[in-house]
Amino acid sequence: MMPKVSRTQSLLVLLAFISFVLLSSVNSRNAGITSTFIRSEWPSVDIPLDNDAFAVPKGHNAPQQVHITQGDYDGKAVIISWVTADEPGPSKVQYGTSTTRYDFFAEGTVRNYTFYKYKSGYIHHCLIDGLKYNTKYYYKIGSSDSSREFWFQTPPKIDPDAPYKFGIIGDLGQTYNSLSTLEHYMQSGGQTVLFVGDLSYADRYEYTDVDVGLRWDTWGRFVEQSTAYQPWIWSAGNHEIEYMPHMGEVIPFKSYLHRYTTPYMASKSSSPLWYAIRRASAHIIVLSSYSPFVKYTPQWMWLKEEFGRVDREKTPWLIILMHVPIYNSNEAHYMEGESIRAEFESWFIRYKVDVVFAGHVHAYERSYRISNIRYNVTSGDRYPVPDKLAPVYITVGDGGNQEGLAGRFRDPQPDYSAFREASYGHSTLEIKNRTHAIYHWNRNDDGKKVATDSFILHSQYWASNRRRKLKKHYLRSAVGHITTY
Numbered sequence: 469m470m471p472k473v474s475r476t477q478s479l480l481v482l483l484a485f486i487s488f489v490l491l492s493s494v495n496s497r498n499a500g501i502t503s504t505f506i507r508s509e510w511p512s513v514d515i516p517l518d519n520d521a522f523a524v525p526k527g528h529n530a531p532q533q534v535h536i537t538q539g540d541y542d543g544k545a546v547i548i549s550w551v552t553a554d555e556p557g558p559s560k561v562q563y564g565t566s567t568t569r570y571d572f573f574a575e576g577t578v579r580n581y582t583f584y585k586y587k588s589g590y591i592h593h594c595l596i597d598g599l600k601y602n603t604k605y606y607y608k609i610g611s612s613d614s615s616r617e618f619w620f621q622t623p624p625k626i627d628p629d630a631p632y633k634f635g636i637i638g639d640l641g642q643t644y645n646s647l648s649t650l651e652h653y654m655q656s657g658g659q660t661v662l663f664v665g666d667l668s669y670a671d672r673y674e675y676t677d678v679d680v681g682l683r684w685d686t687w688g689r690f691v692e693q694s695t696a697y698q699p700w701i702w703s704a705g706n707h708e709i710e711y712m713p714h715m716g717e718v719i720p721f722k723s724y725l726h727r728y729t730t731p732y733m734a735s736k737s738s739s740p741l742w743y744a745i746r747r748a749s750a751h752i753i754v755l756s757s758y759s760p761f762v763k764y765t766p767q768w769m770w771l772k773e774e775f776g777r778v779d780r781e782k783t784p785w786l787i788i789l790m791h792v793p794i795y796n797s798n799e800a801h802y803m804e805g806e807s808i809r810a811e812f813e814s815w816f817i818r819y820k821v822d823v824v825f826a827g828h829v830h831a832y833e834r835s836y837r838i839s840n841i842r843y844n845v846t847s848g849d850r851y852p853v854p855d856k857l858a859p860v861y862i863t864v865g866d867g868g869n870q871e872g873l874a875g876r877f878r879d880p881q882p883d884y885s886a887f888r889e890a891s892y893g894h895s896t897l898e899i900k901n902r903t904h905a906i907y908h909w910n911r912n913d914d915g916k917k918v919a920t921d922s923f924i925l926h927s928q929y930w931a932s933n934r935r936r937k938l939k940k941h942y943l944r945s946a947v948g949h950i951t952t953y
């Protein structure tokens with residue numbers, strides 16, 4: 469006959485189990501790595517304006533700077549954007565599932581803007597929706613004699629085990645290093661880019677008459693080889709702000725918001741700067757480091773509600789994008805993420821975010837699963853501690869812009885930093901199913917597909933199941949039968 473277990477005994481067993489889990493999490497940590505790799509890089513200067521990388525497509529008023537992004541919450545719509553230089557021209561997109569027949573069309577909008585002495589081309593945005601999942605669509609834009617054709621692939625339907633490969637790129641700019649990053653990414657097999665802010669670095673030309681605008685145009689043409697064929701999920705960085713009162717330009721994000729749209733209303737956001745999408749098996753939340761985020765602000769209120777909309781049974785992977793990293797041990801931008809950490813980190817733990825991608829620091833860094841939520845000004849540990857409910861924080865600000873690398877890391881490497889290196893590159897996150905994903909960081913210097921930092925990322929979904937099984941196993945072996953709390 470089984471012995472009866474009192475409530476006190478059961479609680480003691482549970483306490484012992486919790487201590488076991490906490491201690492094992494501390495002991496399982498490894499010392500971090502500061503890579504000693506010496507990079508070989510091109511100079512950090514922008515590619516000249518007349519270079520082929522920025523070639524204008526042939527034909528009068530031909531569409532240029534073509535880019536697409538997800539157009540709804542679940543991946544059945546796409547926003548197609550492009551610029552015409554000479555006159556507005558049509559904002560129509562013809563599309564279909566065959567190159568020879570475009571069965572459908574949609575009408576978009578056109579607008580332009582000025583920035584100091586620069587006058588932009590005509591910027592078109594067109595939403596096409598009601599698409600089928602997992603389907604290749606061909607699309608055609610522009611007038612007949614100078615029209616251009618492209619294609620894209622829609623994602624699989626929302627499903628917890630839908631495999632999908634994301635690329636992660638940040639702080640790209642338009643140097644030869646940027647080109648190397650873009651070319652390496654395009655060989656990776658990535659299906660959608662999660663872009664963590666700082667696109668063109670056009671604001672570096674702020675004391676010129678028109679180059680702030682022209683360098684947005686060159687960047688749009690530079691990335692078109694990827695952005696016309698697969699969605700780039702945009703988030704804004706400090707180089708998008710372009711607050712230049714000495715030039716009479718005081719509307720933040722003016723160029724960026726005219727040129728790059730996001731499906732923010734589909735996630736009930738009030739601003740294109742913060743929003744969410746679901747794609748395959750992932751729920752992706754985009755935050756704005758440069759918009760108000762303290763309690764009661766629109767971004768704070770929206771994020772609280774968006775976390776409530778996350779359904780891990782449908783999208784087990786929860787990914788956050790923001791520009792400024794929360795955990796960064798580089799001298800560059802050190803502590804800049806502290807204010808947003810104080811505001812949001814406890815939510816990241818509560819809602820078991822899998823991974824937070826950021827840019828801003830022009831280097832690569834990956835953290836262990838750690839949190840610093842016990843520190844509350846008057847008490848608690850003032851140092852990040854291992855926390856299995858915490859996300860992994862990854863900084864991928866190493867796209868290769870004209871500001872160069874952030875080569876000075878703080879010494880010694882803090883316990884929370886798992887791997888760091890100042891080289892150019894990009895990352896990929898290849899989701900296999902609801903529990904496992906393969907993560908790679910690819911250094912440009914290593915040729916085509918060499919992963920410099922890679923690991924298998926277990927989802928929090930997997931971890932919570934494992935914890936549940938461990939708990940049952942421990943209780944079963946400790947008291948001979950399962951106690952339910």
Ligand SMILES: [Fe+2]
Nearest residue numbers: 666705706828
């Ligand atoms: Fe930045």
